[in-house]
Amino acid sequence: xxxxxxxxxxxxxGMIPAHIYNDAExxxxxxxxxxxxxxxxxxxxxxIPQPGDYAxxxxxxxxxxxxxDEQGEVRVMFNMCxxxxxxxxxxxxxxxxxxxxxxxxWSYRNDGRLVGLPFHQDxxxxxxxxxxxxxxxLPAPALDSYNGLIFINLDAQAPPLRDYLGDFTFYLDYYxxxxxxxxxxxxxxxxxxxxxxxxxAENFAGDMYHTPQTHTSVVEIGLFRExxxxxxxxxxxxxxGAGGGxxxxxPPGTVDERxxxxxxxFEMVERMKQMWSPEQxxxxxxxxxxxxAASVFPNLSFVHNWPRVADSDDVLPFxxxxxxxxxxxxxxxxxxxxxxxxEAPEQFKKLSYKAYLMCFGSTGMFEQDDVENWVSLTxxxxxxxxxxxxxxxxxxxxxDDTEVTxxxxxxxxxxxxxxxxxxxxxxxxxxxxxxADHLEQPAGDGxxxx
Amino acid sequence: MSSxxxxxxxxxxxxxxxxxxxxxxxxxxxxxxxxxxxxWLVDETYLLDAQDYQxxxxxxxxxxxxxxxxxxxxxxxxxxxxxxxMAHFDEDKYSLSRRVAxxxxxxxxxxxxxxxxxxxxxxxxxxxxxDPDHLVVDSAVLLFRNRGDVRESALISAGREDLxxxxxxxxxxxxxTILVDESVLRMQNLAIFL
Ligand code: FES
Ligand SMILES: [Fe+2]
Numbered sequence: 001x002x003x004x005x006x007x008x009x010x011x012x013x014g015m016i017p018a019h020i021y022n023d024a025e026x027x028x029x030x031x032x033x034x035x036x037x038x039x040x041x042x043x044x045x046x047x048i049p050q051p052g053d054y055a056x057x058x059x060x061x062x063x064x065x066x067x068x069d070e071q072g073e074v075r076v077m078f079n080m081c082x083x084x085x086x087x088x089x090x091x092x093x094x095x096x097x098x099x100x101x102x103x104x105x106w107s108y109r110n111d112g113r114l115v116g117l118p119f120h121q122d123x124x125x126x127x128x129x130x131x132x133x134x135x136x137x138l139p140a141p142a143l144d145s146y147n148g149l150i151f152i153n154l155d156a157q158a159p160p161l162r163d164y165l166g167d168f169t170f171y172l173d174y175y176x177x178x179x180x181x182x183x184x185x186x187x188x189x190x191x192x193x194x195x196x197x198x199x200x201a202e203n204f205a206g207d208m209y210h211t212p213q214t215h216t217s218v219v220e221i222g223l224f225r226e227x228x229x230x231x232x233x234x235x236x237x238x239x240x241g242a243g244g245g246x247x248x249x250x251p252p253g254t255v256d257e258r259x260x261x262x263x264x265x266f267e268m269v270e271r272m273k274q275m276w277s278p279e280q281x282x283x284x285x286x287x288x289x290x291x292x293a294a295s296v297f298p299n300l301s302f303v304h305n306w307p308r309v310a311d312s313d314d315v316l317p318f319x320x321x322x323x324x325x326x327x328x329x330x331x332x333x334x335x336x337x338x339x340x341x342x343e344a345p346e347q348f349k350k351l352s353y354k355a356y357l358m359c360f361g362s363t364g365m366f367e368q369d370d371v372e373n374w375v376s377l378t379x380x381x382x383x384x385x386x387x388x389x390x391x392x393x394x395x396x397x398x399x400d401d402t403e404v405t406x407x408x409x410x411x412x413x414x415x416x417x418x419x420x421x422x423x424x425x426x427x428x429x430x431x432x433x434x435x436a437d438h439l440e441q442p443a444g445d446g447x448x449x450x
Numbered sequence: 451m452s453s454x455x456x457x458x459x460x461x462x463x464x465x466x467x468x469x470x471x472x473x474x475x476x477x478x479x480x481x482x483x484x485x486x487x488x489x490w491l492v493d494e495t496y497l498l499d500a501q502d503y504q505x506x507x508x509x510x511x512x513x514x515x516x517x518x519x520x521x522x523x524x525x526x527x528x529x530x531x532x533x534x535x536m537a538h539f540d541e542d543k544y545s546l547s548r549r550v551a552x553x554x555x556x557x558x559x560x561x562x563x564x565x566x567x568x569x570x571x572x573x574x575x576x577x578x579x580x581d582p583d584h585l586v587v588d589s590a591v592l593l594f595r596n597r598g599d600v601r602e603s604a605l606i607s608a609g610r611e612d613l614x615x616x617x618x619x620x621x622x623x624x625x626x627t628i629l630v631d632e633s634v635l636r637m638q639n640l641a642i643f644l
Contacts, residue, residue, distance in 0.1 A: 372559055
């Protein structure tokens with residue numbers, strides 16, 4: 001592995017060597033040093049509501065069964081038979097009390113315990129030759145959840161998820177805790193794009209600057225009224241803990257009026273007011289900012305927008321959760337879920353789903369243009385000239401590193417972390433700074449080096 | 451019974467969809483109704499290849515339900531093969547009209563420059579319904595799409611079930627269910643129609 005310290009230094013000062021978006025050696029380092037010890041999203045509890053429900057999800061090349069066992073507990077198990085390594089579950093989702101390996105028939109309960117082993121006595125001499133007791137499919141080294149979002153970590157010594165997320169949970173609640181029941185997920189739509197996984201994560205973390213240009217067409221057709229250039233820069237971007245995101249500035253009003261402005265019905269607003277802390281309500285009600293896109297390091301993103309879904313002036317909010325699952329240095333599988341508060345009225349759920357389909361996901365009118373940019377960027381980053389080009393990611397900084405726009409004081413932004421209005425690439429720099437910190441650290445004891 | 455229509459009736463946005471079902475077995479290939487339906491589909495592929503979406507929109511009924519579920523891999527006997535409550539397209543005339551209007555702006559970057567496309571149509575068979583003004587048509591479609599000069603081409607293979615309706619202005623598409631043959635699409639986006 002060649003020394004990457006010059007690359008990491010450039011990244012830290014906001015001058016991004018273009019080849020990091022399409023470089024096999026960099027991707028090998030990301031595998032070894034980043035994905036091996038970051039908390040990675042695998043599923044939401046609402047996707048497996050009943051005992052026996054399962055979904056199969058990947059982390060890079062590793063396949064995991066995310067299952068709810070008969071006791072109702074969520075288990076995440078490596079999808080590889082203990083005997084000769086066959087995948088014990090080859091469906092994407094379903095309900096099963098047991099997984100039976102198709103190769104030689106070992107069977108496992110949905111909590112991972114090995115319970116059936118054909119000809120145990122004849123083949124192994126029974127327990128004397130092979131102790132069945134205590135044998136389980138390999139559990140994910142670490143498992144934790146927040147508001148029903150299930151994460152795993154390949155490093156058994158990883159700090160708890162809460163510590164990892166840090167103050168980003170303040171913002172995560174806007175997306176995932178609008179009522180006592182939390183959100184429910186549908187999907188995901190899954191598709192592959194010939195783009196590096198980091199680009200989507202950076203874009204959702206803080207790229208307000210692209211909205212008026214890339215997404216001109218959705219404003220022109222009356223789908224979304226907000227992205228006009230002047231409006232977008234009045235929003236705040238914030239970074240807190242493991243994530244950061246963007247917001248829109250709302251017209252004057254109370255918290256009730258502002259939540260109604262983006263299309264939440266009265267009963268949902270009432271529940272949000274019960275769920276959210278005074279500071280969380282202040283960001284919306286007094287400071288006047290409404291969450292839009294966000295990313296949690298390394299590859300999980302969120303979006304909340306409020307388009308028109310019919311030929312009227314009414315708008316309706318939707319939430320999407322998406323993961324940029326790396327396939328290689330130049331290919332990513334996008335998993336895009338629609339999420340909605342479980343207690344929302346049925347009619348709201350329908351229209352919010354419609355809003356999602358029109359805007360994001362495989363057919364979304366925002367997403368279509370985003371992906372075109374990212375694919376083009378990735379393919380151009382492959383060659384020798386890209387190794388000579390440092391992309392300018394210093395927006396918001398003067399030459400001497402002072403900020404063009406100072407951070408908002410607490411009186412103007414009640415949320416934790418650092419927030420500022422105006423165009424800036426501070427969040428993209430923050431995301432890539434974490435990336436550089438990971439790539440610099442050799443894999444520790446807990447993480448397995450490749 | 452139509453195997454695909456259940457997708458439309460189960461979809462979250464399918465309440466408005468027309469419900470006419472196929473009856474009997476395939477119409478003979480010499481049947482005039484089959485010839486009509488077949489020609490309608492062939493003509494439609496030329497509009498889609500040329501991205502003449504304004505003309506295409508004119509061929510859709512006002513109550514159209516245009517549905518492309520998300521396919522999932524499930525165990526044999528699981529009883530379902532699509533993601534519950536999720537689709538790629540789950541459209542009515544309004545949402546389709548917004549998509550078409552977007553392509554007509556000068557800022558739909560994903561199709562500027564446009565893709566080269568060919569919708570290969572085959573396996574067309576036609577069924578009568580209980581209503582002489584409605585036909586159900588099954589078909590297979592293979593879309594080849596190529597962009598630029600360095601990118602790999604992309605394919606989408608799908609089966610479709612259409613409901614065609616006779617109107618004073620000619621035949622109109624009133625319901626389409628697209629069963630794509632991949633659970634993970636190998637195409638950068640669906641800035642296309644099938
Ligand atoms: S590989 Fe699973 S039983 Fe042999
Ligand atoms: Fe975008």
